[in-house]
Amino acid sequence: MPPTVHVTLRAATEALGEAGVDNPVLDARLLFQAASGMTHADILSRPDEEVGLRVEMAFDAMLERRLFREPVSKILRQKSFWDMDLLVTADVLDPRPDTETLVEAVLEARPDRGADHTIVDLGTGSGCIILALLREYPNARGIAVDKSPVALAVARYNAEQLGLSDRVSFVCGDWASAVADGLADIVVSNPPYIRQGDMAELMPEVRDYDPALALEGGADGLDAYRAIIADLQRLTGGEGLVMFELGEGQADDVATMLQQEIGANILRRNDLSGIARCVGGTWRNSAKK
Ligand SMILES: C[S@@+](CC[C@H](N)C(=O)[O-])C[C@H]1O[C@@H](n2cnc3c(N)ncnc32)[C@H](O)[C@@H]1O
Numbered sequence: 556m557p558p559t560v561h562v563t564l565r566a567a568t569e570a571l572g573e574a575g576v577d578n579p580v581l582d583a584r585l586l587f588q589a590a591s592g593m594t595h596a597d598i599l600s601r602p603d604e605e606v607g608l609r610v611e612m613a614f615d616a617m618l619e620r621r622l623f624r625e626p627v628s629k630i631l632r633q634k635s636f637w638d639m640d641l642l643v644t645a646d647v648l649d650p651r652p653d654t655e656t657l658v659e660a661v662l663e664a665r666p667d668r669g670a671d672h673t674i675v676d677l678g679t680g681s682g683c684i685i686l687a688l689l690r691e692y693p694n695a696r697g698i699a700v701d702k703s704p705v706a707l708a709v710a711r712y713n714a715e716q717l718g719l720s721d722r723v724s725f726v727c728g729d730w731a732s733a734v735a736d737g738l739a740d741i742v743v744s745n746p747p748y749i750r751q752g753d754m755a756e757l758m759p760e761v762r763d764y765d766p767a768l769a770l771e772g773g774a775d776g777l778d779a780y781r782a783i784i785a786d787l788q789r790l791t792g793g794e795g796l797v798m799f800e801l802g803e804g805q806a807d808d809v810a811t812m813l814q815q816e817i818g819a820n821i822l823r824r825n826d827l828s829g830i831a832r833c834v835g836g837t838w839r840n841s842a843k844k
Contacts, residue, residue, distance in 0.1 A: 556605075557605040557606055557607065557608070557611070558605070558606055558611070559602065559603050559604060559605055559606065560587070560591075560593070560598055560601060560602050560603070560604050560606060561602035561603065563587065563606050563611070563614065564583050564584065564587055564598070567579075567583040567586070567587070567614070567618050568580050568583045570618070570622060571583055571618075571621060571622065574621075574622045574624070575624075576621065576622075576624070582621055582627050583618070584598065585627050585631070586614060586617040586618060586621060586627060586630065586631075587614055589617065589630075589631050590610050590613040590614035590617055591606070591610045591613075591614070617630050623759075623763075624758075624759035624760050624763060624764070625760070625763075625764050626649050626760045626764055628643050628649050629643060629644070629645060629649060629764055632644060634649060634650050634681075636650040636652075636654070636655065636681075636683040636687065637655055637658060637683070637687035637690070638687075638690065639683075639686060639687065639690070639713075639717060641681050641682070641683055641686075641713045642681070642709055642712055642713055642716070643681055643709070644705075644709055645764065645766070646703060646705040646706050646708075646709055646766060647680040647681040647703075647706045647709045647710075647766070647769070648680045648681070648745075648765050648766070648769040648770075649760075649761075649764070649765060650680070650681050650683040652827075653800070653826045653827075653832055654683060654684060654745055654800055655687075656800070656824055656825070656826045656827075656832045656833050657684060657743060657745060657798055657799075657800045657824075657832070657833050658684060658687045658688060658691070659824065660798050660822065660824040660833045660835060661688060661741060661743060661796070661798050661835075662688075662691055663824075664796055664798070664822055664835070664837065665692075665741065665796060668691060668692055668693070669692075669693070669694055670692060670694065670695070671694040671695060671696070672692055672694075672695040672696075672740050672741050673695070673696050673697075673698070673738055673739050673740055673741070674688055674689070674692070674695055674696070674697045674698070674739065674740075674741040674742075674743060675697075675698045675700065675731060675734055675738065675739040675741070675742050675743070675790065676688075676697060676698070676699045676700065676743050676744065677700050677730050677731060677742065677743070677744040677746065677783055678700070678701060678702075678730075678744055678745060678746045678747070678769070678779070679699035679700060679701050679706070679707070679710045679725075680701065680706050680709075680710065680745075680769060681706070681709055681710055681713060682699055682709070682710030682711075682713045682714055682723075683713075684743050684745060685697040685699045685710075685723060685743070686710075686713055686714060686717055686719055686723070688741075688743070689719050689722050689723060690717070690719070695722070696722050696723070696724075697719075697722060697723040697724070698723070698724050698726060698734055698738070698739070699714075699723055699724070699725050699726070700725075700726045700727075700728055700730065700731065700733070700734065701725075701726075701727065702727070702728065702729055702768065703727075703766065703768055703769075704727050706766070706769075707725045707726075707727055710725060711725050729782075730779070730782050730783050730786065731783065731786050731789075731790045732786070734790060736789050736790070736792065737789075737790070737791065737792030738790065738791075739790050739791050739795060740791060740794070740795050740796070741795060741796045741797075741798075742783070742787060742790060742791065742795060742796070742797040742798075743797070743798050743799075744779070744783055744797075744798075744799050744800070745799070745800035746772065746779030746780065746783065746799070746800075747768065747769055747770050747771050747772040747779055748772040748776045748777070748779065748780075748800075748801055748802040748805060749770045749771055749772055749776055749802065750772065750773075750774065750775060750776040751771060751772075751773060751774050752774075753776075754767075754770065754771055757770070775808075776802060776805060777805065777808055777809070777812075780799060780801070780805075780808075780809050780812060781812065783797075783799075784797075784809075784812050784813060784816045784817065785816065787816070787817055788817055793838075793839070793840045794838065794839045794840060795837070795838065796835065796836075796837050797813070797819070797835050797836055798822070798833055798834075798835035799833060799834055799835055800832060800833055801831075801832065801833070801834060803830050803831075806823060806831035806834045809834045810823070810834050810836075813834070813835075813836045814836075817836070817838045818838055819835075819836025819837060819838040820836055820837050820838065821834065821835075821836050822834070822835045822836055822837070823835075
C-alpha cells in the first residue's frame with residue numbers, strides 16, 4: 556500500500572534528524588510541498604492521503620540531496636530575501652537572513668528614499684543586496700560587481716525577474732578595479748570573510764555547497780576588506796557611505812581599517828542574535844589620503 560503524507564513526512568524527518576540537519580521537520584515539509592504541490596494547510600488537513608508514485612519519487616530525489624546536506628534553497632533553486640524571491644544556484648552564496656541587516660543599515664544611514672544614489676555592490680553573488688536596495692530607493696542606480704561570471708548571470712536573471720534590469724549594470728572584475736573613478740556614493744559589500752584555517756570546520760551546507768570564492772577571505776579573513784577600503788576614496792571621489800557585512804569578531808578590525816585609511820565616522824549594526832554584523836562609515840574629503 557502506498558505510504559500516506561503523514562508517514563512519508565515522519566520517515567523523512569527522522570532520516571534528516573539522524574543526518575544532523577538543523578530543522579528536519581521544516582526541511583522535510585518544504586521539500587514535500589515542492590514535490591507534491593501541496594500547501595502547508597493541505598498537509599495539515601489531509602495527513603492520511605496516499606502519496607502517489609510520482610510524488611514519492613520526486614520527494615525521494617530531493618530528500619537524498621538534503622541528506623547529503625545540500626541546503627533546501629539550492630535544491631529548490633529559490634530563496635526569499637528582503638521582499639524578493641531569488642534564484643539561487645550552486646554558483647552563488649545562499650543569501651542569508653543576516654545580510655538583511657546590511658540593507659537595514661544602509662536605509663538607516665541614508666533615509667531619503669527618493670535620492671538618486673549610485674550604489675556599488677562589490678561581490679554581488681545572487682544580487683540580493685543591490686536588488687533589495689534598488690527596490691527601496693526607486694531613483695537609485697546600481698553597479699553589481701563579481702569576479703565570478705556565473706554568479707553575475709544569476710544576479711542578472713534576478714534583476715530581470717524583478718523588473719530592475721534598467722537600473723543596474725553588471726561588471727565582472729576584481730572588486731572595484733573595473734568601476735570608474737568617483738562613480739559611487741554608496742558602496743556595499745558582503746565579501747568572503749572566513750579565515751583560511753576555518754574553512755574545513757564550516758557546516759557541510761556551507762563548505763560543500765557555497766562557492767569557495769564566496770567564502771574564503773585569506774589567512775585572517777580580512778583580505779577583501781583591505782582591498783576594498785584601499786580603493787574607496789577613488790571609487791567615491793572622496794565622500795560617501797560604505798557598509799560591510801562581516802563575520803563574528805571582525806567588527807573592530809574593519810572599523811580600525813576604515814578609520815585609519817579614510818578617517819571614516821564609524822557606523823555599526825548588530826544582527827538579530829546581537830552579533831556585530833555590519834560595520835561601515837561615512838567620510839568627506841578625508842585628509843588621510
Ligand atoms: C560572501 S559572497 C556575497 C554574495 C552576496 N552579496 C550575498 O550577500 O549573498 C561574496 C561574493 O564575492 C565574490 N568575490 C570574491 N572575490 C571577489 C573579487 N576579488 N572581486 C569581486 N568579487 C569577488 C564572490 O564570487 C561572491 O559572489
